[in-house]
């Protein structure tokens with residue numbers, strides 16, 4: 365049976381993004397449970413309501429990739445104690461036009477990292493509020509990851525064992541949530 369499809373959105377357009385590296389490592393953690401695809405947001409034009417009934421090609425592609433996914437993993441840094449603009453722009457395109465909200469009813473898992481002690485917690489909290497308002501069904505719990513230079517090793521794996529186990533637990537619970545919401549028989553998270 366096909367595995368559920370995970371759309372992975374990284375809240376950074378930086379070439380060496382630590383959140384993209386974390387996202388790729390998390391895809392590896394979930395490889396036996398999900399097929400995953402990183403969905404670009406760096407090519408989306410700045411949101412303009414004038415265009416919401418004649419969506420730019422990149423936006424059509426973006427909304428289509430989200431629509432086809434069984435769940436959405438968002439891995440985001442924190443900018444100025446909130447959601448990075450590039451990610452908020454993608455959220456806004458996803459939400460519009462009225463009646464075509466890409467997020468409603470979609471299972472979501474929010475995490476992210478920054479070098480600060482609270483590991484992008486404020487950005488994640490703001491994003492939780494926004495996505496809940498848009499009808500996304502979010503995985504419970506909190507997954508704030510303080511970035512350390514060895515967070516992801518040269519092989520693309522989470523190096524620290526306790527962080528790896530922490531994130532594995534979230535991925536496993538998210539797979540369970542996605543399974544339940546897709547109407548498949550309940551599967552053990554173990």
Ligand SMILES: Cc1cc2nc3c(=O)[nH]c(=O)nc-3n(C[C@H](O)[C@H](O)[C@H](O)COP(=O)(O)O)c2cc1C
Pocket residue numbers: 376377378380381382383384441442443444445446477478479480481483484
């Ligand atoms: C405009 C801007 C604002 C930032 N604000 C915060 C912040 O509020 N909290 C924080 O922990 N880090 C902040 N940072 C540092 C980012 O966490 C850091 O640049 C991190 O590498 C971003 O993740 P990325 O590599 O995935 O883009 C900020 C960086 C920028 C460029």
